[in-house]
Amino acid sequence: MRRSRPSGDPSPVGPDGGPAATRKRRHVPASVEAVVLLVLALLLALGIKTFLVQMFFVPSESMEPLFIKNDRIMVEKWSYWSSPVRRGDVVVFEDPGGWLGPPPPLNPVQKGLSTIGLYPTGGHLVKRVIGVGGDRVACCDPDGRLTVNGVPLVEDSYVKKGSKPSDRDFSVTVPKGRLWVMGDNRSNSEDSRYHRQLPGGGTVPESAVVGKVWAIVWPISRWDHIETPRTFDQKALAQE
Structure with a gap:
């Protein structure tokens, strides 16, 4: 004889008093699951590019000896979430207008990868911030040095040997x-000094900064973490 649970529990029971077999779950087709996972991965990659990190390549010799042409560099964005760009930071920024020619063309695959930050993009520059x-x-001052707010910078640790401060x-x-x-x-860098005829007098809007260079990531033999030179820590640089 079929037994049932006490009043108030409508669940059917089997002949041994246990729950009856439930209906089999529907399985999502493997193709649909793969598409969903791919979309989620792309959205995650896009979020990482937008808010956390992005990769770029170095297009010229203007930042030697720190970077050499075709280095792949990783830019982090969290440093500027709650603090401004600082003197001495090496930053990647969008062309403010008139600094670069048109970016090199990309094939469809490269365009797709660049959209999610997995392929280095053009139309950007990388320089060191000297003044905010x-x-x-x-x-130059009488000793041939670059000064910020009247304070000379000691640039031996990062300016290419043989280059004058300007x-x-x-x-x-x-x-x-x-x-x-x-x-x-300095002798091979078309930076703020060479664009003073443009709006802004050669300066770059902070809003154009994509982020701060965190590391050289490729080739592996050149991997290195980027730090700010100590000369920019001088308290005397603070504006009066």
Whole structure:
């Protein structure tokens, strides 16, 4: 005789008093599951590129000896979530207009990978920040040094040997919200010094900065973490 559970529990029971066999679960087809996982992976990659890290390649010799042409560099974005760009940071920024020609064409696969941050993109530059909004940047002092707010920088640790601090004299006050940037290979870098005829007087808007260079990631033999030179830690650099 079929037994049932006490009143209030409508679940059917089997002949031994246990629950009756439940209906078999439907299995999602493997093809649909693969598509869903792929979409989730792409969304995750896109989120990582947008908020965390992105890869770029170095297109020229302007940042030697730190970077050489075709190095792959990783840019992190969290440093600027709650703090501004700082002097001495090496940053990647979008062309503010008139600095570069059109970016090289990409095939469809490269375009797709660049969209999610897995292929280095063009249309960007990498330079070192020398002055931030309100700074007075000048070159050169009587001893041939670059100065920020009247304080000379000791640049031996990052400027390419044999390069002068600048091959042209200048004195600028960086507008608020903008940056004065220069390459470490001073004799071979078309940086802020060479775009003073453009809007902004050669400075770059902070809003154009993609992020701070965190490391060289390729080739493996050149892997290195990027640090800010100590000369930018001088308290005297702080604006009065």
